[in-house]
Amino acid sequence: MFQLGKTIVSEDIIDKEFVCNLAACKGKCCIDGEAGAPLEEEELQILLDIYPKVKPYLREEGIKAIEDQGLFITSEGEYETPLIDGKDCAFVIFDEKNIAKCGIEEAYNNGDIDWKKPISCHLYPVRIMEYSEFSAVNYHSWPICDDACTLGKELQVPVYKFVKEALIRKFGEDWYTELEKVAETMIKKTQ
Secondary structure (H helix, E strand, O other): OEEEOOEEEOOHHHHOEOOOOHHHHOOHHHOOOOOOOEEOHHHHHHHHHHHHHHHHHOOHHHHHHHHHHOOOEEEOOEEEOOEEOOOEEOOEEEOOOOOEEEHHHHHHHOOOOOOOOOHHHHHOOEEEEEOOOOEEEEEOOOHHHHHHHHHHHHHOOEHHHHOHHHHHHHHOHHHHHHHHHHHHHHHHHHO
16 A cells, blocks of 8 residues: 555555456446445436436336436445346446446447546446545455456556546546556566
8 A cells, every 4th residue: 555645545556457358247347246336425416417318328127226216325324326126237238249338428428428427437446435534545356357357467457557547537637647656666666
């Protein structure tokens, strides 16, 4: 672990390698698990604002889950996306190859909205834990992502580079530039 501004960062995001391999996993992170995607409080209003433009992208069962549960739920004091029958994220859609994708991101990719998706999804496999004085930036290992770890290793892409856009979105360009400097120093020490 090392400190970077008001964050405590796990060295795993530099040491581990990761590149999503949707052809292998079929987007399981959107359909497996015990909870919806974590949401930050400021994302709740965004969901409310964009939903009319996202709704046409969603499956009927996703729309029904949202109508029954709301655009977000609370679990143990945390906000998250609702699930369809305790499994799929309500915002998940499937492409012609039956790969799970995000309906929000599809609306973004088509230019209908200007918000890509919840930051927790954009950052994955990085997870952020917020504390009163700092944010903890950790790598989350999940067996369904073994193919992503294999592909990351094959392509030699460290986690922090895979999620560069999301880390900049969360912490800013300056923070990411400092992270790159720390990574370069760490890599030089191991050579």
